[in-house]
Amino acid sequence: MTATTTRRPPRAPAAGAGGSPGRLVTGIAVRQVRRGTLVVTLLAGLLPAFVAIQYRSTFEGTIGPASLAALADNPAIRTLFGPAVALDDAGGFTVWRLGTVLGVLVGVWAALTGTRTTRAEEEAGRWDLLLGGRLSLPTVVRRHLGVLLVAAALPGAALAVGLLLAGTAALGAVLFGAALAGIGMTGAALGVLAAQLAPERRTASGMAVAVLLTGLLMRMVGDGVPALAWLHWFSPFGLLGRVEPYAGDRPLPVLVLLAMVAVAGSGAVVMAGGRDVGRGRLAARDTGRRASRLLRSLPGLAVHRMRRPVLAWGAGLGAYFLLIGLLATSMIDFLRENRAFADMAAQAGFAQLGSVQGYVAALFALLAVPLGAFAATRIAATAADERAGRLSLLYASPVGRVRWVLTETAAGAGAVLLLAAIAGLATWAGAAWVGAGLGPGEALAGALSVVPVALLCLGAALAALGWAPSAVLGLGVLPAAGGYLLLVLADSFRWPAWVGDLSPFTHLAAVPAEPWDVAGAVVMMALAAVLAAAGLTRYGSRDLRG
Amino acid sequence: MDTTAALRTEHLSKRFGTTLAVDGLDLTVPAGEVFGFLGPNGAGKSTTIRMLLGLLRPTGGAAWIFGDRADDVQRAHRHLAYVPADVALWPTLTGQECLDLLAGVGPGTDLAYRDELVGRFALEPDRRAGTYSTGNRQKVALVAAFATRAPLLVLDEPTSGLDPLMEREFRRCIAEAADRGQTVFLSSHQLAEVDAVCTRVGILRRGRLVEVAGLAELRRLRRSEVVVDLARPAPELRRLAELPGVADVREVSDLRLTLALTGPPGPVLGALAEADVVRIDVREPSLEEIFLDYYGEVPA
Numbered sequence: 001m002t003a004t005t006t007r008r009p010p011r012a013p014a015a016g017a018g019g020s021p022g023r024l025v026t027g028i029a030v031r032q033v034r035r036g037t038l039v040v041t042l043l044a045g046l047l048p049a050f051v052a053i054q055y056r057s058t059f060e061g062t063i064g065p066a067s068l069a070a071l072a073d074n075p076a077i078r079t080l081f082g083p084a085v086a087l088d089d090a091g092g093f094t095v096w097r098l099g100t101v102l103g104v105l106v107g108v109w110a111a112l113t114g115t116r117t118t119r120a121e122e123e124a125g126r127w128d129l130l131l132g133g134r135l136s137l138p139t140v141v142r143r144h145l146g147v148l149l150v151a152a153a154l155p156g157a158a159l160a161v162g163l164l165l166a167g168t169a170a171l172g173a174v175l176f177g178a179a180l181a182g183i184g185m186t187g188a189a190l191g192v193l194a195a196q197l198a199p200e201r202r203t204a205s206g207m208a209v210a211v212l213l214t215g216l217l218m219r220m221v222g223d224g225v226p227a228l229a230w231l232h233w234f235s236p237f238g239l240l241g242r243v244e245p246y247a248g249d250r251p252l253p254v255l256v257l258l259a260m261v262a263v264a265g266s267g268a269v270v271m272a273g274g275r276d277v278g279r280g281r282l283a284a285r286d287t288g289r290r291a292s293r294l295l296r297s298l299p300g301l302a303v304h305r306m307r308r309p310v311l312a313w314g315a316g317l318g319a320y321f322l323l324i325g326l327l328a329t330s331m332i333d334f335l336r337e338n339r340a341f342a343d344m345a346a347q348a349g350f351a352q353l354g355s356v357q358g359y360v361a362a363l364f365a366l367l368a369v370p371l372g373a374f375a376a377t378r379i380a381a382t383a384a385d386e387r388a389g390r391l392s393l394l395y396a397s398p399v400g401r402v403r404w405v406l407t408e409t410a411a412g413a414g415a416v417l418l419l420a421a422i423a424g425l426a427t428w429a430g431a432a433w434v435g436a437g438l439g440p441g442e443a444l445a446g447a448l449s450v451v452p453v454a455l456l457c458l459g460a461a462l463a464a465l466g467w468a469p470s471a472v473l474g475l476g477v478l479p480a481a482g483g484y485l486l487l488v489l490a491d492s493f494r495w496p497a498w499v500g501d502l503s504p505f506t507h508l509a510a511v512p513a514e515p516w517d518v519a520g521a522v523v524m525m526a527l528a529a530v531l532a533a534a535g536l537t538r539y540g541s542r543d544l545r546g
Numbered sequence: 547m548d549t550t551a552a553l554r555t556e557h558l559s560k561r562f563g564t565t566l567a568v569d570g571l572d573l574t575v576p577a578g579e580v581f582g583f584l585g586p587n588g589a590g591k592s593t594t595i596r597m598l599l600g601l602l603r604p605t606g607g608a609a610w611i612f613g614d615r616a617d618d619v620q621r622a623h624r625h626l627a628y629v630p631a632d633v634a635l636w637p638t639l640t641g642q643e644c645l646d647l648l649a650g651v652g653p654g655t656d657l658a659y660r661d662e663l664v665g666r667f668a669l670e671p672d673r674r675a676g677t678y679s680t681g682n683r684q685k686v687a688l689v690a691a692f693a694t695r696a697p698l699l700v701l702d703e704p705t706s707g708l709d710p711l712m713e714r715e716f717r718r719c720i721a722e723a724a725d726r727g728q729t730v731f732l733s734s735h736q737l738a739e740v741d742a743v744c745t746r747v748g749i750l751r752r753g754r755l756v757e758v759a760g761l762a763e764l765r766r767l768r769r770s771e772v773v774v775d776l777a778r779p780a781p782e783l784r785r786l787a788e789l790p791g792v793a794d795v796r797e798v799s800d801l802r803l804t805l806a807l808t809g810p811p812g813p814v815l816g817a818l819a820e821a822d823v824v825r826i827d828v829r830e831p832s833l834e835e836i837f838l839d840y841y842g843e844v845p846a
Binding site: 199200285286287288291292295296297298300301305385388389390392393394395396397398399400401403541542543544546 | 596599600601602603619620621623624626627628630632633634635636637638639640642643646647648649650651652653672673674676677687690700
């Protein structure tokens with residue numbers, strides 16, 4: 001008998017139960033980004049519209065053309081706050097006031113979301129299941145990238161709609177929105193690209209955010225030093241400035257932004273092809289150096305875990321505050337010569353900008369935001385360890401949960417002090433270089449005076465660790481980022497005093513121009529202690545996740 | 547209070563939302579015993595272990611480790627070492643750093659024995675934990691646990707990722723621990739492994755302890771399979787079915803009879819004496835058969 005009895009493998013049905021596999025992956029990606037997208041989109045839609053409307057009732061017509069020209073010409077103003085080109089217009093004022101802040105917020109959010117939905121999923125092994133199906137790695141990456149780009153563009157769209165409804169010029173609103181969308185999409189594409197390069201989410205997030213913040217620094221340097229203005233073309237934030245919404249209304253920089261997105265995005269898809277799942281293009285060392293002697297005790301472990309973040313944040317803060325110091329003299333001269341702006345800045349919460357002490361004090365208030373964010377990320381890392389099950393072995397040793405979290409908290413608080421000191425000394429170094437007359441003690445005191453706000457963030461993060469462990473980062477950042485925003489809005493638009501009093505920043509004195517607000521610091525630290533105690537009590541008695 | 551028990555629970559219960567994961571568990575494991583903790587997926591084994599370690603808080607009841615309450619981890623955990631089912635390590639630390647850390651915070655480690663174990667389990671300690679396979683991560687936790695001199699070892703499915711060679715090494719380590727007088731609480735799916743190393747087992751089903759017995763006792767209590775070969779047909783043996791403890795009498799052929807026997811074999815042997823028996827084969831049930839028996843399933 002010659003009949004072939006070859007067995008044929010059973011044929012797979014053409015499509016799975018719930019549609020094509022690619023669309024299922026898109027669905028997975030959408031589910032992971034939708035909540036954050038909603039929050040950021042609402043913020044980007046409402047806040048600028050709100051500022052534009054409030055501007056009409058507050059500032060309209062108060063600034064003369066001569067003052068505007070002086071503002072636009074001053075390199076220090078441009079460096080810190082971006083080019084001031086159309087402050088006599090509600091839309092233009094909104095761009096100047098919120099453009100950079102929203103750009104950083106949306107860009108960083110998009111980059112972190114990018115690494116969270118790709119590298120973190122891959123690191124956790126969940127993509128192994130996905131890729132066991134009919135999909136290739138580049139397809140899965142491309143699907144996620146597509147969803148992320150749309151999500152990152154939505155805040156920009158909401159911004160344009162909000163400003164249109166607020167009655168600002170149509171072309172300006174659309175271009176501002178397009179630029180913000182471009183920044184968000186650049187962040188998302190950078191996040192996915194970094195996720196192809198680095199094998200761990202933490203490293204990938206750090207890379208993507210570092211590239212974005214380098215872009216911010218390039219924007220600042222390009223604005224401050226006319227010879228280096230070409231740097232704008234390589235920075236998403238610089239391009240936003242070049243668009244000049246409500247003034248120049250130039251579309252070309254938006255196209256350059258989209259080209260950046262295309263380069264980073266296609267780079268991500270290309271890098272995804274032919275790489276091993278679970279590994280990055282940049283090979284991490286498989287074998288370690290000699291075993292660290294730190295890793296023999298709990299405090300040692302806490303210090304070990306703190307080293308790399310402190311180095312990274314310290315480098316960023318050091319660079320920024322060195323620049324602040326270097327700009328001191330030109331900034332003060334400008335404000336002395338243009339009283340209108342000194343008054344306006346005073347209304348926006350920057351009092352006593354006429355002296356170097358007042359100027360650095362105003363900028364040290366900004367320092368509380370990154371310090372608080374840093375403190376929150378450290379407790380968020382503890383929460384992530386718990387969810388990943390990395391604490392099970394530790395807590396099966398004679399190590400109480402509260403003891404370990406207190407050890408990490410102490411290390412985090414120490415790191416916050418160290419970062420504040422770095423910022424203070426960098427400011428002093430910059431100011432000393434230009435001979436602004438700022439003493440090292442004054443600079444240190446000013447930087448350290450905002451530490452209570454960061455401790456408040458630490459307390460809020462600990463409370464979240466106990467009661468809402470999936471929201472540690474958001475709740476931890478709230479006292480600093482939310483409080484800052486609240487203060488600026490309350491001051492700018494003369495809200496009732498009690499609203500502003502809710503912000504921790506109301507209770508910070510302008511050190512070194514004024515003496516410390518001891519009562520404010522004590523209240524904040526007491527509140528931080530109460531929050532921490534509530535969180536730790538709950539953390540010690542609740543079920544461990546993971 | 548019985549402080550000599552290595553581990554004791556009283557009405558230990560855990561509820562997750564509407565699910566009762568562990569229901570009124572009363573269990574005592576005396577010091578020096580190698581105790582097997584059996585049960586199908588989702589029976590509540592890991593939940594029980596995580597309550598014993600204070601990682602989960604009981605909804606009701608309590609547990610003690612050598613007389614110290616399980617939720618007082620600073621005291622209770624001086625008596626124990628733990629290997630989780632799914633070992634998660636900080637990916638950037640090397641295996642050696644993980645071992646150093648666990649020794650540094652643990653209940654005391656025999657460093658010379660640890661180095662020996664690293665060799666026996668063929669662990670590469672200078673690799674980063676992120677590059678380890680599941681089995682290698684499990685080896686790190688096993689080496690760290692066996693190298694302690696903790697009087698109680700709590701092992702939650704510790705060999706699910708190990709190859710047969712490492713599995714053999716694991717059984718040796720259990721034997722060495724038992725020789726040193728350490729108590730072992732072993733949760734496992736590998737019944738052959740439990741059969742080989744444990745002296746007593748507890749069987750958990752839907753959060754309830756359905757049986758705690760020594761392995762030998764368990765076998766005695768369960769049915770043995772008896773096969774009788776005859777020189778010539780003996781129809782009168784059908785009456786065997788009426789004897790106490792006898793079930794499933796089947797005539798495989800005219801000359802072969804099988805039956806299931808529970809309890810003492812005397813009456814059956816008496817009845818067989820009248821027939822012309824060539825050969826009797828009594829086979830004790832494997833732990834697998836016992837296990838399946840408890841869950842109402844018959845091996846295929």
